Amino acid sequence: MRYRGEAVTVIREAQAYGMWFMAFEWMMNADAARNGIARSEVPAYKVALYGGLAGEALWLGSYPLDVIKSKMQTDGFGENMRYKSMRDCFAQTWRVEGMRGFWKGIGPTLLRAMPVSAGTFAVVEATMRAIS
Template sequence: MAEPVADIAGGAQAAKDLFSGAVGGIAQVLIGQPFDIVKVRLQTTTAYPSALAAASSIYKTEGPRAFYKGTLTPLLGIGACVSIQFGAFHAARRHLEARNAGRPLGYGQYYAAGAFAGVANSIISGPIEHVRIRLQTQPHGAAARLYDGPWDCVRKLCAQGGGGVRGLYRGEAVTVLREAQAYGLWFMSFEWMMNADAARNGVPRSEIASWKVAAYGGLAGEALWLGSYPFDVVKSKMQTDGFGPAQRYKTMRDCFAQTFRAEGMRGFWKGIGPTLLRAMPVSAGTFAVVEMTMRAIN
């Protein structure tokens, strides 16, 4: 009779993981969207000499609302993405803990659980980010606008990609690589800092102060981007590329090669400044909200 009870308990915990992740995802979008549009503009054009110049130009020519261009798609989707990230990570973690038979997880196992979460997340993060990037980089003004919102963008990407969802999933291979590396590092870094604090101070994890949770989450965000940023640059280039005769990059490998030939190694780090500035508050807010939500519902 123990198995059904265990299944119910496991299902309830999985639901809590998913719900906490969704709440954290909403916080992530609201905090990070202005930084993200500056990052994407720097990655995909040479029009701006710096992040400050990009932000100033966006503000002057498009107005303050432009910093939340394309927000509807991530607001609907990133909540689901972060929900999947935390749900998949904790499911993988519990599986590994069961296999360890009481031994604590190694940090390679935390990385593997995070990478699994990233790959699971990439199924929906790829098209969501593709639509967001297209909306963020389209010309300003009603006359020059390419898409009349997220659903029009989805429809046109599917049509331009030859029908079906192939156009929507452009750049998916590099998205999978980025997500696996990024979230492997993200969760591993956060768990290491949380476990070290609990051991150093002799307290259970649930008693670690919320400001520390936020600080460790912010530092984990820095590790995420420093370890995966070149993949993100290639993804952005592929997801702003044209279709048909206007397509510059045939494959992920071709995009890496062209970027290196044209810009050298520096080309893979364009926009890293605003990305790291964004990572600290966004990741801090995400982990703090998820952790506090989990403590509240438990």
């Protein structure tokens, strides 16, 4: 049995987390360079801010893929199946809902992304500083 939505999930994960870490690392390194300090000296509030902004970048860059993943994973089976493939799901979403169909629910996702990612990066960075 195939896993419905597996391909789009793998694509979304690779793209989203690549964006997440790239955005965070870029902001941290840019701050350290701009202020002439070591990365480990970037203040905790900035670490949290950059983590939160990285979370926003993650979702802004990957949300349409997440919508398609969710549609495919909640699709029926057999004669109740609406989408034949990931490509078909994209095409039907575009045809029926237009561009808006790829962004439904983005508001709550972005509201959640900032504090979750800020906390994640703040804890990870604090832990890395403590053990080094």
